Amino acid sequence: MTDLFNPAKATSIRLPKLRMSRAKKRENLYGYLFLSPWLIGFFGLFLGPGLASLYLSLTQYDVLSPPQFIGLENYVRMFTEDDLFFPSLGRTFYYAGLSVPLGVLGSLFLAIFLNTGIRGITGYRTLFFMPSLVPIVASVVMWRWLLNADFGIINQALSAIGIDPPGWFSDRRWAIPSLIMMSLWQTVGGVQMIIFLAGLQNIPESLYDAAAIDGANSWQRIRYVTIPMLTPTIFFNTVLGIIGAMQTFVAAFVATEGGPGFATWFFSLHIWKQSFDYWNMGYGSALAWFFAVVIVLLTIAQLRLSKHWVFYYGG
Amino acid sequence: MSTLQKVAALDYQTSASIRRRRLTGKIITYVVLTIAGLIFAFPLFWTMSSSLQTWQELRSFKPHLLPAVPQWHNYVEVFTVVPYARWMFNSFLIVLITIPGTILTATLTAYAFARFDFIGKNVWFTLMLGTMMIPRTVTLIPQYLLFFNLGLINTYVPLTIGSWLGGGAFMIFLLRQFIMSIPHDLDEAAIIDGAGPFRVLWSVLMPLMRPALTTVAILTFLGEWNDFFGPFIYLNRMELFTAAVGLRFFQYLPLEGTDPRDHLLMAAAAIMTIPVLILFAAAQRYFVSGVVMTGLKV
Numbered sequence: 001m002t003d004l005f006n007p008a009k010a011t012s013i014r015l016p017k018l019r020m021s022r023a024k025k026r027e028n029l030y031g032y033l034f035l036s037p038w039l040i041g042f043f044g045l046f047l048g049p050g051l052a053s054l055y056l057s058l059t060q061y062d063v064l065s066p067p068q069f070i071g072l073e074n075y076v077r078m079f080t081e082d083d084l085f086f087p088s089l090g091r092t093f094y095y096a097g098l099s100v101p102l103g104v105l106g107s108l109f110l111a112i113f114l115n116t117g118i119r120g121i122t123g124y125r126t127l128f129f130m131p132s133l134v135p136i137v138a139s140v141v142m143w144r145w146l147l148n149a150d151f152g153i154i155n156q157a158l159s160a161i162g163i164d165p166p167g168w169f170s171d172r173r174w175a176i177p178s179l180i181m182m183s184l185w186q187t188v189g190g191v192q193m194i195i196f197l198a199g200l201q202n203i204p205e206s207l208y209d210a211a212a213i214d215g216a217n218s219w220q221r222i223r224y225v226t227i228p229m230l231t232p233t234i235f236f237n238t239v240l241g242i243i244g245a246m247q248t249f250v251a252a253f254v255a256t257e258g259g260p261g262f263a264t265w266f267f268s269l270h271i272w273k274q275s276f277d278y279w280n281m282g283y284g285s286a287l288a289w290f291f292a293v294v295i296v297l298l299t300i301a302q303l304r305l306s307k308h309w310v311f312y313y314g315g
Numbered sequence: 316m317s318t319l320q321k322v323a324a325l326d327y328q329t330s331a332s333i334r335r336r337r338l339t340g341k342i343i344t345y346v347v348l349t350i351a352g353l354i355f356a357f358p359l360f361w362t363m364s365s366s367l368q369t370w371q372e373l374r375s376f377k378p379h380l381l382p383a384v385p386q387w388h389n390y391v392e393v394f395t396v397v398p399y400a401r402w403m404f405n406s407f408l409i410v411l412i413t414i415p416g417t418i419l420t421a422t423l424t425a426y427a428f429a430r431f432d433f434i435g436k437n438v439w440f441t442l443m444l445g446t447m448m449i450p451r452t453v454t455l456i457p458q459y460l461l462f463f464n465l466g467l468i469n470t471y472v473p474l475t476i477g478s479w480l481g482g483g484a485f486m487i488f489l490l491r492q493f494i495m496s497i498p499h500d501l502d503e504a505a506i507i508d509g510a511g512p513f514r515v516l517w518s519v520l521m522p523l524m525r526p527a528l529t530t531v532a533i534l535t536f537l538g539e540w541n542d543f544f545g546p547f548i549y550l551n552r553m554e555l556f557t558a559a560v561g562l563r564f565f566q567y568l569p570l571e572g573t574d575p576r577d578h579l580l581m582a583a584a585a586i587m588t589i590p591v592l593i594l595f596a597a598a599q600r601y602f603v604s605g606v607v608m609t610g611l612k613v
Contacts, residue, residue: 028434031427031432032427034431035424037420037479038420041476041477041480042439042446044480045458045477045480046446049453050453050457052457053453053455053456053457056456113344118341124348124351126599127356133595135591136541136543137559137562138562138583138587142581143358144566146358148577151373156376157378185354188355189351254543254563271452272452275455275456276459281460284456291453292449295449
């Protein structure tokens, strides 16, 4: 007992356990020193603004007068009063639901053909990769001309062979398919395809040899060796693709400004319009948070589902 | 025929059929790849061709695959109709500010995550990866209000400050993976020789990281060059526009009695794409290695 009250003895017994070794201290000091630029950014540009927008989502805020707390009213409003809410969400799913699977399948298809060991792969790969290098605004400008209803080369070609061509970006039904076509042109030969090629090159040759001994033809080799071995890569490309496609803004905004007649009014356009055109910063924040939750839930759902179809070789 | 001859004949037949099947396979592959290549290349070809035609040629009801006489002056005219030179310069300026920022601060962050064992490291690392999943719109409104209150609208600060504060989770993750693949013995040898943590990073790791840092620089260039949303939100004075925002502005510029400008728009789109293509031609392998480094290790 007395020892506890004897500072000399107490420290000599207790502190060595609590005090970090010099090496540990150094690790912490330098660790946090090197981390500090990112930490400042994390708090100042991510966590702080994230929490601020969570608060703003519970307010009415038009920038001119201070935010007024209105509870969950913004969240109620989006489900009950906002006529563009469900349609824009639906359009976003329509766009992502078509462009991502088609893009992933297209990339996989081309990668398999490129991986057959023929000569001239580098040339083809470069050719396929080029469209993904085109800045998205430049790509929209090109495609608006390509798909111009009257003077576009595609419609002139279609008319020449006797097909009555659609108005593409100026046609409500064809505006989203036009955007999907453009996105496929940019994604199919791009990063996704390169990731698939790398994945294909990592498949051990012995698996194909074993399949050949069992008498598998080339389709069966793809179906029972290539595809299962590539499921982690397919999964990776799909998850990233969906996160990106759900947030599509620039293509739709630059091509059609959400039109014609709200035909390409995706959810991110809706958030932007409410926040930066109508200056409903409170409602815009609520929409943004709702959307973030949707995307996170979608990603978690895909992770859960992946256990049923993604195959990890040797893992 | 002896059995041996029969077997030889049979063997010859099967190998011939295998060879024939291989040949058809090869032909199909080439046909598929060539058709795909034509589809991918056509929009680029059409842009180039259109950019060199006159507007009368473009608006005739019989399309011209190639210009009668290449109108090279279209490329000059773009710069007189809109301040495209200024916009290109602005885009380059932003790239020049963000590349060193990303290289410096993403490397420091990656170094901390890869080589130091500090309290809370796993929590920070998980949070960092989590930032990749959250849409930009969630933080955008308060960020905008913050920069607005600091009087930084119509400056490049909102567009470049992130690159000096870590440079984004993706870049950090890429560099961290790369540092982790460098043997720890190299650090330790330098430490025994009396090197401190900065020295180890600067003299041992950074030289080895050159391929990864090149990849980071290229990805930063592509990201900034392509970025539309940031400049669109934060810049509303025309002379501050970047090429991406300027090109859209040009597209919606009303004609007001002037001739159609499709040929000039195509030239402007091509001008904006050329720097990316040059970069790709000069450093193609880094485009691919960066993708593979990040794509396959997640």
